[in-house]
Amino acid sequence: MSFGIAGIGTVLADRRVAAAQLGGAELLADVGFEARHEPTGGDVSPWELSAAAGRAALADAGVEARDLDLVLVVGRFRIEYFTWALSLGVEKELGARCPAMDVTDWTAGSLLAGLRLARAKFHADPGLRNVLVVAHQRQADLVDPRAAQDQPLWPIGDGAAALVLRRDAPGPAVLGHAFHTDGRGSPLLGMRSMVVDEGPNPDSFYEQQWAMAKFLTVRDAAAWRADYRQRAARQLPALVRTAAERAGLRADAFARVLGGFLYPDVADDLRAALGVPVRSHNAHGMLGGAEHGFVLDELRRDASLRGQHVALVHAGLPASFGATVLRV
Amino acid sequence: MSTPGPRLGIAGVAAETGDLRLTSEDLARLTGIPQRILEEKMGIKEICRWGPDPGPDAMALKVVRRALGGLDPRKLDMVLMICHPLHAEAELAGYGHVLKDRLGAERAEVLEISDTCASTCLALQVVRDLMAAEPELRHVMVVGIMLTMDSVDVTNPRTGFLTNVSDGVGAMLLSRDDGDELDTAVLGGAHEVDPSFIEDLAFTPPQWEEPAGPKRRYRSLLPRRVDIVVDKDGFKNRLDPVTYPAYVAVIREALRRSGFRDDEVDLVGANTMKPSLWKAILDNFKLEPSSQMYLPEGHVAFLDQLLYIERIRATRRFPDGGVVVLTSAGMGFHWAATCVAFKGRRTEGRLP
Numbered sequence: 001m002s003f004g005i006a007g008i009g010t011v012l013a014d015r016r017v018a019a020a021q022l023g024g025a026e027l028l029a030d031v032g033f034e035a036r037h038e039p040t041g042g043d044v045s046p047w048e049l050s051a052a053a054g055r056a057a058l059a060d061a062g063v064e065a066r067d068l069d070l071v072l073v074v075g076r077f078r079i080e081y082f083t084w085a086l087s088l089g090v091e092k093e094l095g096a097r098c099p100a101m102d103v104t105d106w107t108a109g110s111l112l113a114g115l116r117l118a119r120a121k122f123h124a125d126p127g128l129r130n131v132l133v134v135a136h137q138r139q140a141d142l143v144d145p146r147a148a149q150d151q152p153l154w155p156i157g158d159g160a161a162a163l164v165l166r167r168d169a170p171g172p173a174v175l176g177h178a179f180h181t182d183g184r185g186s187p188l189l190g191m192r193s194m195v196v197d198e199g200p201n202p203d204s205f206y207e208q209q210w211a212m213a214k215f216l217t218v219r220d221a222a223a224w225r226a227d228y229r230q231r232a233a234r235q236l237p238a239l240v241r242t243a244a245e246r247a248g249l250r251a252d253a254f255a256r257v258l259g260g261f262l263y264p265d266v267a268d269d270l271r272a273a274l275g276v277p278v279r280s281h282n283a284h285g286m287l288g289g290a291e292h293g294f295v296l297d298e299l300r301r302d303a304s305l306r307g308q309h310v311a312l313v314h315a316g317l318p319a320s321f322g323a324t325v326l327r328v
Numbered sequence: 329m330s331t332p333g334p335r336l337g338i339a340g341v342a343a344e345t346g347d348l349r350l351t352s353e354d355l356a357r358l359t360g361i362p363q364r365i366l367e368e369k370m371g372i373k374e375i376c377r378w379g380p381d382p383g384p385d386a387m388a389l390k391v392v393r394r395a396l397g398g399l400d401p402r403k404l405d406m407v408l409m410i411c412h413p414l415h416a417e418a419e420l421a422g423y424g425h426v427l428k429d430r431l432g433a434e435r436a437e438v439l440e441i442s443d444t445c446a447s448t449c450l451a452l453q454v455v456r457d458l459m460a461a462e463p464e465l466r467h468v469m470v471v472g473i474m475l476t477m478d479s480v481d482v483t484n485p486r487t488g489f490l491t492n493v494s495d496g497v498g499a500m501l502l503s504r505d506d507g508d509e510l511d512t513a514v515l516g517g518a519h520e521v522d523p524s525f526i527e528d529l530a531f532t533p534p535q536w537e538e539p540a541g542p543k544r545r546y547r548s549l550l551p552r553r554v555d556i557v558v559d560k561d562g563f564k565n566r567l568d569p570v571t572y573p574a575y576v577a578v579i580r581e582a583l584r585r586s587g588f589r590d591d592e593v594d595l596v597g598a599n600t601m602k603p604s605l606w607k608a609i610l611d612n613f614k615l616e617p618s619s620q621m622y623l624p625e626g627h628v629a630f631l632d633q634l635l636y637i638e639r640i641r642a643t644r645r646f647p648d649g650g651v652v653v654l655t656s657a658g659m660g661f662h663w664a665a666t667c668v669a670f671k672g673r674r675t676e677g678r679l680p
Contacts (some may be wrong), residue, residue: 085443097523104439
């Protein structure tokens with residue numbers, strides 16, 4: 001059984017907010033993000049982001065939607081953009097008609113989880129030829145950039161990535177995985193609610209529309225970061241080693257370890273533990289694991305890594321970690 | 329003909345429905361639908377809701393412990409959570425994390441299947457596929473929580489077809505069965521979809537003139553309920569002709585992929601539906617309703633399938649082995665079916 005990545009599509013919410021605009025140079029150095037992306041006007045749904053990424057991946061692969069055999073949509077569900085099944089929304093937008101599933105992944109980063117499930121499906125069903133995996137995040141408005149204590153969460157932004165996987169296609173091969181979650185993680189990460197002004201009220205009963213809104217928050221940023229770093233240092237190197245072992249490799253066999261968004265201290269710890277180059281993709285902030293779409297896109301352009309092994313790693317919230325081994 | 333794939337069985341199952349009951353008499357008063365229609369045409373005798381104590385959280389932990397049997401929770405490799413998309417836990421850490429911590433399932437990953445009422449059938453297929461590809465995966469706990477809360481407004485005439493929705497919790501331990509020690513084998517599955525229905529139903533504040541669809545954001549602390557976006561009759565007229573053949577097709581395909589013929593199925597464990605549709609589906613497999621099970625507690629979403637398995641076990645229904653197809657439609661729409669064989673003389677030599 002083998003499959004390759006035949007097409008990649010990535011999208012970002014249209015408004016780029018540089019870290020420097022939010023908090024200056026120390027934010028870039030400490031939290032590590034270059035920019036976050038959010039939709040202008042705020043009303044872009046996970047449905048639209050996912051469909052756009054899927055459409056781009058199909059175009060990149062030269063595959064028609066009607067030739068898809070399976071659509072997997074992985075991401076964290078947002079009840080504020082309610083849909084019964086985002087995967088069916090993506091199918092409707094693209095014109096596909098095949099089995100479709102929504103999976104919420106809490107451990108691996110959404111795109112890595114999608115790769116894992118697709119690998120299992122290819123293994124189980126010899127008739128499967130083309131699979132679309134979509135990872136998405138639409139959480140930017142769950143973070144309040146005015147709340148200084150929430151700085152570690154400011155990288156959370158909006159975007160999506162999609163892969164078209166095709167049986168027997170050339171391209172990076174998925175060899176093994178390992179995932180872990182530290183349960184709920186630190187109790188210092190939580191949600192708070194507050195009243196927000198949603199703008200002029202068209203019903204004009206009150207002049208403004210007010211609503212109760214929820215925000216992700218940390219209670220003590222330094223303590224939360226220390227806790228997260230400790231969990232990541234314990235889990236990530238172990239997961240890379242386990243994934244390597246399952247792929248029949250040694251942990252030092254990797255030409256490179258490629259992260260989605262990683263806090264700089266987490267990346268440093270991983271580099272020190274594994275003794276191999278570690279590069280994270282912090283250019284677009286945290287996208288819930290959709291960053292790996294950008295990583296894979298860069299990977300296929302990098303001829304120097306062809307034929308070599310790399311590990312893709314994910315460190316997500318609240319305390320979720322994963323590693324996937326690829327032969328490029 | 330046996331099915332290729334891992335040897336995988338149901339090592340434990342436990343389910344409970346919500347502790348409060350609304351009878352057809354109560355529902356007739358609330359909905360304005362005559363009690364006779366509710367009972368005979370819609371198949372509703374009663375529905376279940378959670379009371380304040382012990383509530384779904386405590387009950388979920390209880391059913392998981394029951395389903396574990398004697399297995400040490402530290403041996404679980406995965407908690408596969410099924411929450412309805414309406415579940416309030418969705419935004420920060422899914423309920424699977426909470427459960428994993430409370431249970432002490434230190435090694436378990438957390439994954440969540442979010443395909444509405446088709447989720448259990450699809451979860452069985454996902455676990456089977458993962459076990460085929462990943463030899464290290466041995467024990468997966470599938471856990472479902474159904475908590476209707478404010479989502480179904482039984483007084484809304486446009487969503488009368490949701491009147492039978494009930495609350496509950498359920499857990500099912502799926503384990504590798506290399507030693508042939510379990511009484512069941514999870515076999516092949518099938519899955520069809522029709523995405524043209526995905527925008528028909530919304531979850532929306534009742535006072536909004538234009539309902540919130542999947543592309544329109546609203547603050548989740550606003551009151552909300554499931555509602556029909558387009559006209560009710562249009563939705564029904566488009567769905568009725570496709571749902572019956574889709575059910576039949578996925579049941580047939582699940583049997584075929586499991587190495588069984590249409591006439592070998594003993595029980596169709598379908599989600600609770602109106603009796604006329606249920607009987608029409610059974611006719612295709614030459615099954616009499618009197619030989620089947622019909623859940624009296626209403627439609628407990630994706631937990632219907634767990635209730636079937638639990639009751640089949642409790643009543644020792646297949647002492648000589650039997651073939652069950654679990655099937656359900658899921659909003660949007662999905663139709664999924666998965667075959668589960670009970671071991672015995674009748675299935676001997678037919679299983680992986």
